[in-house]
């Protein structure tokens with residue numbers, strides 16, 4: 160049988176969970192109805208967001224969520240992963256709770272349930288309340304307790320209707336881009352001094368898990384970004400660099416969560432009192448492990464290669480240097496499209512963590528392309544779903560797959576220049592138009608005989 164978008168996908172398990180993902184800051188808008196976040200001030204600083212845009216309006220999802228839930232329902236998926244904006248719930252990040260903010264998520268969850276779609280909220284997708292950042296933000300250990308208190312507030316309000324929780328989105332990216340390299344909010348360029356930011360997020364996750372369990376949550380996970388790391392050559396210096404990058408991307412967060420310890424060398428750098436006790440909290444059992452997958456990365460020895468990363472000069476003092484991966488198609492963002500690397504990642508992950516690995520959810524996978532007739536996106540999704548199916552057949556326990564993203568949205572430092580949606584958004588009229596990929600996915604789910612309600 161032939162492969163490709165022209166032929167039906169292989170059959171996935173009947174109870175496989177199909178979904179779409181978004182995040183609060185990238186779609187909600189309604190900035191006046193919430194507290195300010197680090198991304199508001201970052202976007203207001205000239206030069207930080209490439210097209211000079213802000214997320215003040217974004218997709219105006221706050222006012223248009225009914226239309227968006229209808230799009231999710233008509234697509235035929237069974238789940239929707241969205242994020243809760245911390246400054247919408249707690250405008251200053253602590254204490255005072257905004258009833259209006261909580262009401263929004265209450266209505267959204269009701270609307271999803273009425274449409275037969277499972278709500279999968281993520282509690283933090285990078286929009287730290289600005290007041291907390293100005294007091295030291297994730298560089299401070301007590302952010303972890305603040306986050307757990309916020310988690311308890313949200314769980315108390317919507318927990319009765321939430322089957323699955325995700326604590327944090329991609330703490331690796333938030334540490335690396337937001338605090339080590341300064342390309343994302345809050346824009347710190349601390350290089351290796353950013354390591355405590357990683358630890359504090361992990362501790363925040365662990366304390367939030369305790370708070371969610373206390374509120375009765377039965378199904379909890381985290382969403383980490385992962386991808387295979389390839390060495391530029393077999394030379395020892397390139398291999399060493401690749402191992403180090405692999406440690407930062409694939410192990411720095413997963414090892415503490417799944418094995419209860421940091422990779423060799425990291426605990427010494429952290430030099431944090433009470434680390435063993437923290438690691439007990441961090442490694443409490445999870446019900447799901449979320450993987451966000453986009454592309455493999457190639458690195459070489461420090462000081463080699465083009466000296467830049469995604470068009471930004473790369474600090475030569477780091478022990479690896481990014482390289483271009485040649486020989487594959489690229490998305491509009493320039494990311495290589497390598498479906499086989501998705502299967503490679505999942506098999507490697509299973510080999511590395513074995514029985515310590517909870518069932519996986521693919522919490523994000525997607526690509527940026529222009530246009531309504533987005534055949535490239537169809538080919539991307541088709542290729543990645545086939546790769547995922549191969550990993551399933553090889554015994555990797557994956558329970559669901561979420562496309563990033565439902566809608567075109569505010570793509571962080573790129574602004575609105577990158578479009579990841581199954582649904583096009585006209586940023587002047589805010590009109591939504593399903594793309595060819597939306598129709599393709601809907602048909603693929605029908606071919607699977609997938610039933611959102613599970614019967």
Ligand code: GBH
Nearest residue numbers: 182328329384453454456469493494495570
């Ligand atoms: C996710 O992060 C975010 O969770 C989401 O908010 C965001 O909108 C979405 O992805 C799309 O960006 O220069 O070829 O080495 C993205 C994780 C990690 C993916 C770094 C791209 C670098 C590509 N990213 N990776 S490359």
